Amino acid sequence: MAEDSGQEKTEEPTPKRLQDAKDKGDVARSKELATTVLLLASAAAALMFGGQVADAMSGMMEYNFKLDRQAVFDSNLMFTHLGNSLREAFASVALFFLIMLVAAIVGPLGLGGWNLSLKAMAPKFSRLDPLAGLKRMFSLKALLELFKALAKFLLIGSLSFLVLIGSKHALFALGAQDVMPAMSAAVELVIWAFLIMSSTLILIALIDVPFQIYDYTKKLKMTLQEVKDEMKNTEGKPEVKGRIRQLQREISQRKMMSAIPEADVVITNPTHYAVALKYNQAGGGAPMLVAKGADFIALKIREVANEYDIPVLSSPALARAIYHSTELEEEIPTGLFKAVAEVLAYVFQLKRHQQRQGPAPRELGGDMDIPEEYRKDE
Incomplete structure (x- = not known):
């Protein structure tokens, strides 16, 4: 040719x-x-x-x-x-x-x-x-x-x-x-x-x-x-490689969405970012990120969370920090332990209150304790 x-x-x-x-x-x-x-x-x-x-x-x-x-x-x-x-x-x-x-x-x-x-x-x-x-x-x-x-x-x-x-x-x-x-x-x-x-x-x-x-x-x-x-x-045609990457993303997203019902809380930006965390109290490890997304994916995460009655909390700075610092199925970094602990404590106290096993929790403060290296601008 x-x-x-x-x-x-x-x-x-x-x-x-x-x-x-x-x-x-x-x-x-x-x-x-x-x-x-x-x-x-x-x-x-x-x-x-x-x-x-x-x-x-x-x-x-x-x-x-x-x-x-x-x-x-x-x-x-x-x-x-x-x-x-x-x-x-x-x-x-x-x-x-x-x-x-x-x-x-x-x-x-x-x-x-x-x-x-x-x-x-x-x-x-x-x-x-x-x-x-x-x-x-x-x-x-x-x-x-x-x-x-x-x-x-x-x-x-x-x-x-x-x-x-x-x-x-x-x-x-x-x-x-x-x-x-x-x-x-x-x-x-x-x-x-x-x-x-x-x-x-x-x-x-x-x-x-x-x-x-x-x-x-x-x-x-x-x-x-x-x-x-x-x-x-040798490397594959660009359109074929693009289609493969698209299928891989779809598979990853389906797997991620299936893990949201097991999450303890979803933290949002409130519209641009959404992260879903799961904490195994018996295991004693750090909270794990099971889902994250921006824009349309963030909207889908919130929809699945609402469908399964997963608490959805708005904390823009914390949502951005977790989104940019943590990969899927990884534990959150130590610098975010304190802020995430406050969120989980609020969620667990809210669940006990809804089950009439304890008092109502205090509302979370708007300014979370997030180190400067984890803060991301909007």
């Missing part, structure tokens, strides 16, 4: 976009980095174990070619020599190939990390499309790969020529040496030349890695509309 509107992809990919691409097996990779790590590891392994491998191979050849007359005519000895030779060859190159294996695994993980994706392993018949294949062959990315291959060829070729020129005296000296010393010197020359030429790929990798990161990020960039659509899908 964003592409149809002609919007440019100017926004950085979101974490969700990156994770979705990773789940599909699409992560930034650098073939040059993997190749460089593998070649450098091969050269280092050859330097460390090349001499041992050469000695082992030389001993194996001597073992197989220096045979006495009886061994030559013994056909069973052929299999013994073969088994010993294979075992010796494997033991001599085991560490070398182990280093190669580790490098082959670690190299690709240098950029993009470990990523096992079943979606990437699933067969895609679209890759068999010859037109798509031709399109990839003549794409800008293929052209860049061609230039990169030419740059590697020129760089390695030039360095190889310089290494050859620099080693010409050592190469000419091989002809004047005995066979074994000449072979050892030749192997050492080849290994060092291989290490030097492999090191040139570090330059290619240093250029290719940032380019692959840039190209990968550019490919996953998003339009502003795509970002908005993703936020809607």
Whole structure:
């Protein structure tokens, strides 16, 4: 939809976009980095174990070619020599190939990390499309790969020529040496030349890695509309979230209204605010707020209170203080204990008087003892 509107992809990919691409097996990779790590590891392994491998191979050849007359005519000895030779060859190159294996695994993980994706392993018949294949062959990315291959060829070729020129005296000296010393010197020359030429790929990798990161990020960039659509899908559409909040408020209000018949008193503003308090005399705790509301909700609280004969008292300052300082199903703060105690004492004495069990209570004073930090202006 964003592409149809002609919007440019100017926004950085979101974490969700990156994770979705990773789940599909699409992560930034650098073939040059993997190749460089593998070649450098091969050269280092050859330097460390090349001499041992050469000695082992030389001993194996001597073992197989220096045979006495009886061994030559013994056909069973052929299999013994073969088994010993294979075992010796494997033991001599085991560490070398182990280093190669580790490098082959670690190299690709240098950029993009470990990523096992079943979606990437699933067969895609679209890759068999010859037109798509031709399109990839003549794409800008293929052209860049061609230039990169030419740059590697020129760089390695030039360095190889310089290494050859620099080693010409050592190469000419091989002809004047005995066979074994000449072979050892030749192997050492080849290994060092291989290490030097492999090191040139570090330059290619240093250029290719940032380019692959840039190209990968550019490919996953998003339009502003795509970002908005993703936020809607992730967090929910605003109208749906609004409807959910409305339903939650309605449920909360119904629960609150059902708790009003159990209240001991409703304190009002008298019209803007209304709070309903319940005090459990047996429990010994502080009075609890079971309902509160402003404007229309305050009117409903008063209506329910009148319906169930809950005393409704007007104390604007106290009603505002409780409304702003206390949440539903919480005890009132200690600073309001004295004022609420006066109200409850009046209510309980009024109930006893109505039951003809005591004298009529005195009217509550208009100025309640409310600390300044709890006072709220109208």
